[in-house]
Amino acid sequence: MSRRLPPLYALRAFEAAARHASFTRAAEELAITQSAVSRHIRTLEEHFSCRLFERQGRNLQLTEPARMLLPGLRDGFDALERACTTLRVDDATVRLKAPSTLTMRWLLSRLSRFRHLNADIEVQLTSAWMDVDKVDFQHEPFDCAVLLSDGHFSQDWEVTLLFSEWLIPVCEPSQAGEPWGLSRLRATELLHPTPDRRDWRRWLQRMDLSEEVSLKGGQVFDTLELGIVAAARGYGVSIGDLVMVTEDVTQGRIGLPWPTAVASGDSYYLVWPRARSGQDRLRRLRDFLQAEVAAMQLPKVELLG
Numbered sequence: 001m002s003r004r005l006p007p008l009y010a011l012r013a014f015e016a017a018a019r020h021a022s023f024t025r026a027a028e029e030l031a032i033t034q035s036a037v038s039r040h041i042r043t044l045e046e047h048f049s050c051r052l053f054e055r056q057g058r059n060l061q062l063t064e065p066a067r068m069l070l071p072g073l074r075d076g077f078d079a080l081e082r083a084c085t086t087l088r089v090d091d092a093t094v095r096l097k098a099p100s101t102l103t104m105r106w107l108l109s110r111l112s113r114f115r116h117l118n119a120d121i122e123v124q125l126t127s128a129w130m131d132v133d134k135v136d137f138q139h140e141p142f143d144c145a146v147l148l149s150d151g152h153f154s155q156d157w158e159v160t161l162l163f164s165e166w167l168i169p170v171c172e173p174s175q176a177g178e179p180w181g182l183s184r185l186r187a188t189e190l191l192h193p194t195p196d197r198r199d200w201r202r203w204l205q206r207m208d209l210s211e212e213v214s215l216k217g218g219q220v221f222d223t224l225e226l227g228i229v230a231a232a233r234g235y236g237v238s239i240g241d242l243v244m245v246t247e248d249v250t251q252g253r254i255g256l257p258w259p260t261a262v263a264s265g266d267s268y269y270l271v272w273p274r275a276r277s278g279q280d281r282l283r284r285l286r287d288f289l290q291a292e293v294a295a296m297q298l299p300k301v302e303l304l305g
Contacts, residue, residue, distance in 0.1 A: 007043060017037055021059070023060070095143045096111075107146065126142070137273050165268065170232070175234070242298060
């Protein structure tokens, strides 16, 4: 079935004029003359048999039909832009989305080394706070993402496991010393990296301490990073990720009061769409991050899967 649509250039002129409320500014954006914008608008008005703009003094106002047309038209241009971006050839740039704590604790320093070793690739990192890690490659401007997940992803994605999440208590270094006992853990304020206290709950359940240690009270934070920083400054004991705190433990900035790490059941994955251009540069980033994980020396603690 053929679709009788008005010319794309006319729709583009209308969208720009509506957004700027000005034919002159629309013409400047589109690099055409103001009279050309006016002609394109008349083409649409003839196609739809209605007026799209009205003059009220010096102001340009949308008519009711124009207000009905504009949202769908904007969505359409957004979809066109996303489709063209998918096939865009730009071998010099990787646009990466990652959780904020992972960025600060692990990823940022490694991307700096990656850039040094791969001068022909630029990584544009967006660090985002995500209560539930996710990415929408259809609507977000990213080539790839690192996500904390149970591993269930779209079949259209390339998926690489980086490392598993191991939850472990963290504190100010001088408070670590000998491993803590239950009485000391009970007497210390628990810091919660998430409002639902899920990380402490997972650790205590796996340690068979759910009935022994109360989760009530204690400072609540929005991110793992804030909980770790507060614990390192002596405000209590928080739950951290073993991989995330390894460098700080090695350098004496964070202590491990109870040297037992518990698997959360989630892991960090690097993901990207198989249909995305620039697969070679994405694989180079993947190989580098995997090598970085393999080279890490974790603190000697008990691991409970």
